[in-house]
Amino acid sequence: MRHTINVLVENEFGVLARVASLFSGRGFNIESLSVAETLDPTISTMTIVTRGDDQILEQITKQLNKLVCVIKVMDLEGKEYVEREMVLVKVAAKAETRADILRITDIFRGKVVDIGPKSYTIEVTGDEDKIKAFLELLKPMGIKEISRTGRVALARG
């Protein structure tokens, strides 16, 4: 079962290492991780996507809570929440595919952020399914490189 967990942590050096070492030391896998400062510059948010059964997830949240540098842990699974990820895609742009690429980008409400002689770089934001669908459609055109932010999430309301 996949879970998205938001973790508020002290914005200090070594905190990422502590969280990462908790996962690695107990054999838990991190599927995606993003970290950034909150409005309060002394606190960062980590959005961690991980997998496991109920018992593993219970351990993960308890172990996270046990870290002195962790202020709050919210497992969003089972709650109403929005989740987004941004991807940058560099795709081969030939005369015969350019129009298609632009049309697909448009449908996905993406943006072309860089144009080279042989490629477009496109920015798309969305949930996991949308990004997956977008990449599937671009695949035949020849994807050269991608970079993803990892997921960020917030509870609704």
Place this chain on the structure above:
Amino acid sequence: MKKTGSQILLESLKREGVEVIFNFPGGAILPIVDELSRWDLKRILVRHEQAAVHAADGYARASGKVGVSLVTSGPGATNTVTGIATASMDSIPVVILTGQVPTPLIGNDAFQEADIVGIARPCTKNNYLVTDVRDLARIVREAFYIARSGRSGPVLVDLPKDVLTNTTEYRYPEKIHIRGYQPTVEGHIPQIERALRLILTARRPVIYAGGGVVSSGASEELIKLAGTLQIPVTMTLMGLGGFPGTNPLSLGMLGMHGTYRANMAVTECDLLIAIGARFDDRVTGKVDAFSPKSKKIHIDIDPTSISKNVRVDIPIVGDCKRVLAKMIALLQKEEALEEYRRSLGPWHQQMEEWRDAYRLAYQQNRVIKPQYVVEKLYELTKGDAIIATEVGQNQMWTAQFYQFDHPRSLLTSGGLGTMGYGFPAAIGAQVAFPGRTVIDIAGDGSIQMNIQELATVMQYKLPIKVAILNNGYLGMVRQWQELFYERRYTLTHLGEVNPDFVKLAEAYGAVGMRATKPEEVVPVIQEALRTPLPVLMDFVVDPEEGVYPMVPAGEPISQMLLV
């Protein structure tokens, strides 16, 4: 007035009530070492940094106070890792102060540089690299607070040399608030009430008490609760002394080398009340078959310990002492207690049958049996000594044959199983209690892992007694080879190349004694206990004696090998 980092550190240690530092010096901590000469703070120079942490740990276990060790950077720091991991696994409050290269050199692979904060991260409760002298007082305050509160444990503070010599105004924070660290101490009352209701419907209840009873000082409450309800109690290795071994309700230790009746009681009970214990694999054996017929109540201060290995029905997060006190208070309102106690009659009878079916025993013939030595140590100290052990057979025989009636009287590496722990831990205990008898029960293998500390005990005139159960083997490993590897004693035979322990003691200026026949055991112990000096007793025991009962790893604990 401005103070240097070293002065701030020592001032802060004083404020925390620190009485003694276990130390091995080196370049990076010279500013503190030099400053120490002007302070009235006891310091014990050990002969290896691992021993500095074990000694601080032994001091903490025996006294209940936070132990402190101070070592230099690089190898000094890395040598502490085994000591830190030992304290971590057993939840022992220790503060480890390590030197570090000056801040501008950090990350440059400087001489005697090690990223000890990184290395020790998984085995500390928390740790700090101090980068600014202005943070030092707050960090020391936090380190002690975190070490001793909640589920206690080791905290490391890494001190770059320039932080120790830089100056700032000194102000020790009176209050402390760490927003990510607020341990739950009081148990949830409705949960406690639910637990009590469950207890009062049980007909075959057992209490399974662990180290949390000792660390939270909950012995009296446990004795009261078990006594009021007449519930039998089994202890983990860490829980020994937390409930008196000679109390009629005591079943002895459970688990891999537990008593027959303890393991049977846990297997057959209808309610298991775990108090300050963590369902360790040495206790549970095969998890699926552990206490299969019971509902489970689990009281522990650490939420991560609850439902980690074994699912429980009623979890109660909180300090054992407070939760038990609350339970006892609620029990006062119950009326049918006499009836309840009567209803446990058949269960107590079952307990007696199991006790009589298989008691801990050994046959003393013409060679000294190690169990006999432990039993005589118990009798001749009247059970009043502080006992440290090494790890292996010596540890298990001590757990089985020394009756621990008081908390904090057994110092043993339960979780990590660290050979070489006992002797330096005994140093810490003797420093905490100069007037008490402190004995390290050792094997001929493990005593050699920190034998250099003989110099320390001589330097500080610590009259520690070491009882070596000398079987010429790494005995516990040999026992496994005997049972599971067709007696191929590869790499476990030490016999001929062991040193002459009597001469070794004498080389350090200590007293050496030897017993080779059963009738020599008592006189040697009596003589050693009379001697006001460190004594090494070499008991030449049966080389192939085993520890029984034994549950083979991965088997249910009801499946014991009974000799």
